[in-house]
Amino acid sequence: MRNRKKLDISAYFVVGPENTKGRPVGQIITDVVEAGFTCLQIRSKTASASEMIELTREAAAILAKFGRSDQVTLLVDDRLDVVLAARKQGIKVDGIHVGQSDIPVEVCREYLGEDSIIGLSARTHELFDYIKTTDVGQIDYFGAGPLHETQTKPDCGLGPDGKVITRSFSDISKLARLSPVPVVIGGGVTLCDIPELARTGVGGFFVVSAISEADDPKAEAVKLIEAWKANKPCKE
Numbered sequence: 001m002r003n004r005k006k007l008d009i010s011a012y013f014v015v016g017p018e019n020t021k022g023r024p025v026g027q028i029i030t031d032v033v034e035a036g037f038t039c040l041q042i043r044s045k046t047a048s049a050s051e052m053i054e055l056t057r058e059a060a061a062i063l064a065k066f067g068r069s070d071q072v073t074l075l076v077d078d079r080l081d082v083v084l085a086a087r088k089q090g091i092k093v094d095g096i097h098v099g100q101s102d103i104p105v106e107v108c109r110e111y112l113g114e115d116s117i118i119g120l121s122a123r124t125h126e127l128f129d130y131i132k133t134t135d136v137g138q139i140d141y142f143g144a145g146p147l148h149e150t151q152t153k154p155d156c157g158l159g160p161d162g163k164v165i166t167r168s169f170s171d172i173s174k175l176a177r178l179s180p181v182p183v184v185i186g187g188g189v190t191l192c193d194i195p196e197l198a199r200t201g202v203g204g205f206f207v208v209s210a211i212s213e214a215d216d217p218k219a220e221a222v223k224l225i226e227a228w229k230a231n232k233p234c235k236e
């Protein structure tokens, strides 16, 4: 399994069948792998466990075909059962991403083992408290957001008054500075956000729709990576 020290969350693609406008998930995963994305997460709120296992199998096979299994981290969102079942079937899946109301990270760690990757998410302001009060030794990275309101996850950042609270670049910089583990930022992220996000010092960005809904997902994936590396203003 993955050496936890090798984790690269700089360009992180999250996807499920509900995000691709009816196009095959495998084709879009192929596009992002060819473009050079470093992390993949299979996330679906509609797929069954067996569909999730098949998607994970397909993603792992694509990574193997391109010789990227040891460089690109493959994770599953929420579903510890899916990760365990996939591994039992010999699929190389590196770990899991969970949120505050999902299976606790300690349980994930116990079942997945020391070398697995475990990501944890929370709203950015909650992470400030979390960092102060919790032993983050079980976690490999934090996923935080949303940078912008997003239709992909309309409930994210929802405050008690029903309004979405988004995160400023200055909050994100502070989080990057204080967090003992790398931070990846998502939620409505598009090409134009990348240069400023790169300047905050976070470990990377995560996207769904910027790629999964693009007319040309591969071209979009390439542009996102180039922008992250170049730190230049965007030209859309």
Ligand SMILES: Cc1ncc(COP(=O)(O)OP(=O)(O)O)c(N)n1
Binding pocket: 012, 014, 041, 043, 077, 078, 097, 098, 099, 100, 102, 119, 120, 121, 122, 142, 143, 144, 153, 184, 186, 206
């Ligand atoms: C990299 C990354 N960051 C945050 C999330 C959101 O996780 P969660 O809050 O558990 O919400 P769902 O994705 O489960 O709806 C994520 N999936 N990935």
Ligand SMILES: Cc1nc(C(=O)O)sc1CCOP(=O)(O)O
Binding pocket: 014, 121, 122, 143, 144, 145, 146, 147, 150, 151, 152, 153, 156, 157, 186, 187, 188, 189, 206, 207, 208, 209, 210
């Ligand atoms: C899965 C997820 N988590 C978020 C968070 O802020 O925790 S935002 C998000 C969805 C991101 O999709 P898109 O790139 O299409 O906006």
Ligand SMILES: [Mg+2]
Binding pocket: 077, 078, 097, 098, 099, 102
């Ligand atoms: Mg979750």
